[in-house]
Amino acid sequence: MAKFEPWIADCQFQQTDAHANCQSRAAVWADGPDSFRAQLSEHVQRQGLTLIWAEDCYPVPQYLAKHPARQREIGPVARVVCQNHPVVLTDLVTVEGEDQQAEDCNCVIVTPVEDVEPLDMQLGVYPPRSVPEVLQRPLFGAVDAIDEEADFYGGADAVPPMQTYAVLDASKMPYVLTGLLETSGLRFQSLFQRKTQQELGEYAPYLIELAPDSSFTRNLFTCSDGIQGLWEKGLGIYIRSRAGFEDVRRHLRKFTRLRDDDDQWHYFRFWESSILSVFTNEEAVELAEALLNDGTYRGQTWLVPAKTLRDVSIIQRAPGRYAAPTVPPRLTAPVILSLDDGINALRDAQDISGALDLLPESTAEQEIPDTVQLQSSLNMLWDQGFKASEKRQEALCFFIRASWLGKTDDASQILQNTAQGPAIRLWHLRNMIEGNAE
Structure with missing residues (x-):
C-alpha cells in the first residue's frame, strides 16, 4: 500500500478571473499522482485558479534525483508540507497568453539533411563505416555540456553523456527483426509489455541502444545491395538523449496510446516517417514538444528518415525551451488530420514506387x-x-x-x-x- 509523503510537480494554472496562465512548482502531501492532482486542484480552486497540468510528478527524493539543481528551491516547500499543511506552492510566475509554449511555433527546430546515401558493401574499406558520413556527427558525435546544463545536473562532471537509440518497427520484418536483435549484442526491449507484448511481440516497436561499432548498426544504414542491408526497409527513427535506456523507454511508452479530444484511446505510431507532419504542423506544437521532453535538460533529438529514404530530418527542442515543462500529450483533431495526411502520403509514395517496380x-x-x-x-x-x-x-x-x-x-x-x-x-x-x- 502506497504511503503518504511529499510529492513535487511542475504545474501550470489558469487564473479564473484574469483568464491568464501562471506557473509554479507544487508540493503536496500525497500517495500518488492521482491524489496529488485531486488535492492540488481542490486547493487552488479556493484561490481562483484552475489546474491545467502537472508534469514531472514524483516523490521529493525521486524529483530531486532527476533535478538536483532545484534542491535550493524545492527543499523549503518540501520540508513544510505535511498532513496538516498538505499543499504548498512556490511563487507563481505569470506566462503570456494561454498558449505560451506555442508562441511563434519556435518550440521545435527541424533541420533537413538532404541526399543521404546509405552505405554500400564497403569492399576494401577499413575500418568500415557504421553510418553515412553525413549522419556520423548527428548520430554519434560528442555534444558538449553548456553552462545551464551543468547547473541543471549539479556540475559539468555530472552531465551524462549523449546516448544513441533507435525505435524500430518489427511489423516490417516479422520474426526477422527480433531474431537480428537477439544476436546483435545490443540492449533492446519492446515498448509494449504484458499481454500486448505477448500477443503482438513480432509486430511491436522496439527500443534499441545503438553502438557505433556494432554490425547491427552498420546494417541499419546499409543499402539492400549490401550484406543484410536494412536501410530500404524504413524500420523506424533514431534518438539522441542524455537519459538512460529505462528513462527513454518510460518516456516513449507514454505515447504508444494517446487520448483524443473525445477521450477515446488511439494507438500512436510515432516511429513512422509520417510523424514528420506533427513536427511541421503549427496545430501540433504541444504534442511535438512533449515527444522530445524526456526530462533531460536539452530533451531528445530525433532523426527521422523521410518516406523516400533520401532525406533525414533532425528534430530538437529550441534552446529557449530547454528544461521548460510541456503540456501532457493529446491527439487533437488537427493532429489526427495531420497524421492521416502523412500516412496517406506515405502510402501513396509506396504505391507509386511499387507500380514503377512492376x-x-x-x-x-x-x-x-x-x-x-x-x-x-x-x-x-x-x-x-x-x-x-x-x-x-x-x-x-x-x-x-x-x-x-x-x-x-x-x-x-x-x-x-x-x-x-x-x-x-x-x-x-x-x-x-x-x-x-x-
Whole structure:
C-alpha cells in the first residue's frame, strides 16, 4: 500500500478571473499522482485558479534525483508540507497568453539533411563505416555540456553523456527483426509489455541502444545491395538523449496510446516517417514538444528518415525551451488530420514506387509520367474501388503502360466499369496491353 509523503510537480494554472496562465512548482502531501492532482486542484480552486497540468510528478527524493539543481528551491516547500499543511506552492510566475509554449511555433527546430546515401558493401574499406558520413556527427558525435546544463545536473562532471537509440518497427520484418536483435549484442526491449507484448511481440516497436561499432548498426544504414542491408526497409527513427535506456523507454511508452479530444484511446505510431507532419504542423506544437521532453535538460533529438529514404530530418527542442515543462500529450483533431495526411502520403509514395517496380525491363527507355500525373492516376484508382495495395499498384502499372501505347481512353473505360471487381478489370487491362504489345 502506497504511503503518504511529499510529492513535487511542475504545474501550470489558469487564473479564473484574469483568464491568464501562471506557473509554479507544487508540493503536496500525497500517495500518488492521482491524489496529488485531486488535492492540488481542490486547493487552488479556493484561490481562483484552475489546474491545467502537472508534469514531472514524483516523490521529493525521486524529483530531486532527476533535478538536483532545484534542491535550493524545492527543499523549503518540501520540508513544510505535511498532513496538516498538505499543499504548498512556490511563487507563481505569470506566462503570456494561454498558449505560451506555442508562441511563434519556435518550440521545435527541424533541420533537413538532404541526399543521404546509405552505405554500400564497403569492399576494401577499413575500418568500415557504421553510418553515412553525413549522419556520423548527428548520430554519434560528442555534444558538449553548456553552462545551464551543468547547473541543471549539479556540475559539468555530472552531465551524462549523449546516448544513441533507435525505435524500430518489427511489423516490417516479422520474426526477422527480433531474431537480428537477439544476436546483435545490443540492449533492446519492446515498448509494449504484458499481454500486448505477448500477443503482438513480432509486430511491436522496439527500443534499441545503438553502438557505433556494432554490425547491427552498420546494417541499419546499409543499402539492400549490401550484406543484410536494412536501410530500404524504413524500420523506424533514431534518438539522441542524455537519459538512460529505462528513462527513454518510460518516456516513449507514454505515447504508444494517446487520448483524443473525445477521450477515446488511439494507438500512436510515432516511429513512422509520417510523424514528420506533427513536427511541421503549427496545430501540433504541444504534442511535438512533449515527444522530445524526456526530462533531460536539452530533451531528445530525433532523426527521422523521410518516406523516400533520401532525406533525414533532425528534430530538437529550441534552446529557449530547454528544461521548460510541456503540456501532457493529446491527439487533437488537427493532429489526427495531420497524421492521416502523412500516412496517406506515405502510402501513396509506396504505391507509386511499387507500380514503377512492376514495369517490365523492356520498357526502361519509356518516359515515366511526372509526380503530379502519377498522383492523379492513383487518386482515380482509389475512387474506382482499388482498395487493396497490390491491385492498386498493378492497375497503376498497367495504366502507365496503356498511356505509352496511346490507349489511355480505353484503359480509363475499363477501370471505370465498377460493376466488375478489381481483379476482372485488371484481367481486361492485361489482355489489352499484352495484345497491343504483340
